[in-house]
Amino acid sequence: MNIVLLGPPGCGKGTQARRIEENHGLKQLSTGDMLRAAVEAGSEIGTQLAEIMNEGQLVPDDIIIGMISERISGPDCAQGFILDGFPRTLVQAEALDAMLEQKGLALRSVISLTVDDDAMVERISGRFTCAACGAGYHDSFKPPRNPGRCDDCGDRTFSRRDDDNAETVRHRLTAYHDMTAPILPYYEGRGILRPVDGMAAIDSVTAEINALVKAA
Numbered sequence: 692m693n694i695v696l697l698g699p700p701g702c703g704k705g706t707q708a709r710r711i712e713e714n715h716g717l718k719q720l721s722t723g724d725m726l727r728a729a730v731e732a733g734s735e736i737g738t739q740l741a742e743i744m745n746e747g748q749l750v751p752d753d754i755i756i757g758m759i760s761e762r763i764s765g766p767d768c769a770q771g772f773i774l775d776g777f778p779r780t781l782v783q784a785e786a787l788d789a790m791l792e793q794k795g796l797a798l799r800s801v802i803s804l805t806v807d808d809d810a811m812v813e814r815i816s817g818r819f820t821c822a823a824c825g826a827g828y829h830d831s832f833k834p835p836r837n838p839g840r841c842d843d844c845g846d847r848t849f850s851r852r853d854d855d856n857a858e859t860v861r862h863r864l865t866a867y868h869d870m871t872a873p874i875l876p877y878y879e880g881r882g883i884l885r886p887v888d889g890m891a892a893i894d895s896v897t898a899e900i901n902a903l904v905k906a907a
């Protein structure tokens with residue numbers, strides 16, 4: 692089964708996608724994670740990608756489409772996958788359809804997390820992760836129980852994404868409304884769009900998504 696998880700930055704896509712991976716055995720494919728790995732690798736293209744991402748702009752369609760096309764053919768996607776952060780433009784949505792058709796696959800459901808923009812700026816600007824185990828925290832909503840120490844693994848090193856600052860978040864939200872939101876009607880017209888209230892408590896969102904995935 693293949694699913695798309697859509698929503699503006701900070702809506703909880705990454706967290707929910709990881710939970711779907713655990714609960715349903717679908718492979719999480721996050722284009723943001725793939726791009727950050729390319730940036731970490733320090734290549735020339737990585738430097739160009741970092742600039743685009745730090746400005747809160749979208750990376751060109753052809754780069755993203757090439758990345759995803761390669762990944763969905765991997766053996767770890769044989770049981771299906773959940774796309775987290777892709778497609779983000781109509782061109783990407785159409786390319787996804789073409790590549791799925793070519794591989795004899797189909798999209799079962801497009802889950803769209805709906806949230807409030809102002810809340811997203813606050814949510815994203817305060818978030819950080821444990822550099823050792825990846826556990827997620829937030830300055831106001833979820834600080835570590837012992838300040839400066841990860842609740843899960845005890846490590847003392849934390850990291851923040853370069854694009855998780857208020858100014859870049861505003862640009863990322865604009866990119867979402869201008870470029871990504873217009874693909875919602877594309878999926879609605881096909882009867883596979885499933886909106887979910889992303890402002891609800893994190894476990895309620897997971898429960899709702901679980902039910903949708905089971906019914907898909």
Ligand code: AMP
Pocket residue numbers: 700722723724726743744745747748749750751755775776777778779780783854863
């Ligand atoms: P994310 O981790 O999904 O919030 O993505 C972080 C950044 O990576 C975005 O702000 C974009 O600059 C870039 N990015 C991720 N996915 C895509 C995509 N499908 N199309 C274009 N740019 C993307």
